[in-house]
Amino acid sequence: MTQTLTPAQLLPADLPTGLLINGEWTAGSTGWTIPVLNPATGEEIATIADAAPSDAVAALDAACAAGPAWAATAPRQRGEILRRAFDEVTRRKDDFARLMTIEMGKPLAEAYGEVTYGAEFLRWFSEEAVRINGRYGSNPEGTGRMVVSKRPVGPAYLITPWNFPLAMATRKIGPALAAGCPVIVKPATNTPLTTLLLAQVMIECGVPAGVVNVITSSSASSITKPLLADPRLRKLSFTGSTPVGVRLLADAAPNVLKTSMELGGNAPFLVFEDADIDAAVTGAMTAKFRNIGQACTAANRFIVHASVSDEFVAKVTARVQEMKVGNGLDEGVTIGPLIDGGAVDSTNELVADALSNGASVTVGGNRIERPGFFYAPTVLRDVQPGTRLLKEEIFGPVLGVSTFETEDEAVAMANDTEYGLMSYAYTRDLARGHRLIDSLETGMMALNTGLVSNAAAPFGGVKASGLGREGSVEGIEEYLETKYTLIPV
Structure with missing residues (x-):
């Protein structure tokens, strides 16, 4: 109501x-x-x-x-x-x-x-x-x-x-x-x-x-x-x-x-070939779209193994298509407005840059013309190296997917940023999970979950x-x- x-x-x-x-x-x-x-x-x-x-x-x-x-x-x-x-x-x-x-x-x-x-x-x-x-x-x-x-x-x-x-x-x-x-x-x-x-x-x-x-x-x-x-x-x-x-x-x-x-943050979200894809999709929805993507811990760069990328993108797109945009006071709304008009402009510019560099939209990709400051929840696939989306903090409801082939490549892509606040990783391989704890250059890490904030946990980052x-x-x-x-x- x-x-x-x-x-x-x-x-x-x-x-x-x-x-x-x-x-x-x-x-x-x-x-x-x-x-x-x-x-x-x-x-x-x-x-x-x-x-x-x-x-x-x-x-x-x-x-x-x-x-x-x-x-x-x-x-x-x-x-x-x-x-x-x-x-x-x-x-x-x-x-x-x-x-x-x-x-x-x-x-x-x-x-x-x-x-x-x-x-x-x-x-x-x-x-x-x-x-x-x-x-x-x-x-x-x-x-x-x-x-x-x-x-x-x-x-x-x-x-x-x-x-x-x-x-x-x-x-x-x-x-x-x-x-x-x-x-x-x-x-x-x-x-x-x-x-x-x-x-x-x-x-x-x-x-x-x-x-x-x-x-x-x-x-x-x-x-x-x-x-x-x-x-x-x-x-x-x-x-x-x-x-x-x-x-x-x-x-x-x-x-x-x-x-x-x-x-600031520029959190990578890694999905390996052995991941539980349904769990990764659920975690992605939380890590990306909580607070309309306006969080320093928000997943910014989705780095997904090439063998499971199509499945991940399809399932995330389906979930995003179900989201209801509107006034947060209204029943059932899951995506509210961005904080102001500047935030909408910035989000739109990042998406436009990604598209001009070879990415494609599976859902969203546009500002919403209505009173207030709204941007459609968006999924982009094939986000290419050098795209601003991979370097800058998004602070908006945009999920961009890039692919990798090896663990070393994924870690290198994840660490290729001045920031080091938060990282996410989905894998069933316990040994790999322990390796990622050491190799990912962030102050916090979520392993097979999309939310880690807790008053009893130390919150903070490294690097910039x-x-x-x-x-x-x-x-x-x-x-x-x-x-x-x-x-x-």
Whole structure:
């Protein structure tokens, strides 16, 4: 059934739209606003505050003032606040799911999945807060005792992307707060509303004033540069494109900031001749089309053994033909809109380049002329070397297939990229699977499955895909410093 209420009418009644600084919601020093659009219609659904550089500095002032007391708060108490936030986000799953669909476009069923995934970071790090351990022991000479302890790194600046507005916020806020760090969060202006609602929930769950601050701005650089230049800031965590990440690393260098970078991806999806093709097709549908293909972990390059390529393409094409495109709020929709018109243009250009270089379309291959920003789910076969599709991150619902003959050739094709975030492989050969763990140059790998994300698993990449890890036991280490003390005996 199609929703009868408008998207604006479906927004939570308590949804804040201002800046959160020192526990108070404010319109900011400029009084200017930024429109937030529904990508399924292109219509404005809300306006949010537009921060000036002075607002960013005020947020850092608040974080610095709140930091010592938060670091001194008992780990159990920090954990209990995060656990209450997990419970409240879970209780309000309908509000969060609808909100993400309205501002980002993902189908409602996927939005509910993100609520579960995103909330889990709050629960996971509520448990990790009480497991920040050091060690104690004699030095090798026996002349003293070595105490190794962990302490919070200090105020952290967290920049989150638009494609997973809840999970990317909780994946950074959770470990920072568990470690004892106050934060300034800058959500993407395409999808700020989910983060603003999350911040409101965290205040209600007992986060002290100044520990979580949220600033939104139409000019990311204008508020980011003064923060990175301020020596009081001690941590930067960014999720986004590699070019932006490189610039941020340069800006963070003068103050030697501790940095985490989760950057671009160009994930290969390998299908070997011995693979269970039906399972590979099911995995491909998840790895490629989840979130409308707008994920850094999305399978970008389908590298399929020549002997099974026809079968794989035929079965994937049939599955894609069954997909329903539309507003993610409508029943049965499996492919929603892309985030904006630029994303549609970029996707269309990549497909056109592939076709001009010898690929052919089995389904889709066109933008959809309707209100909003839609592109038809697409399958391309015979994608040739040198095609842009094989070098650039797609961030759209396009599945392009190339073929190989030998395992060595497949691995070489998979590693022929500057990126190294995620890889997928389907094979029944256990020995080959173990070889691929070593030979594929990625920080994460899915063997005979299309989905690996989990709050308990370390998320991150190698090469141009980033630095550091989020989630798991590694995630909290990104917000801690190690201190060594020697006690003579």
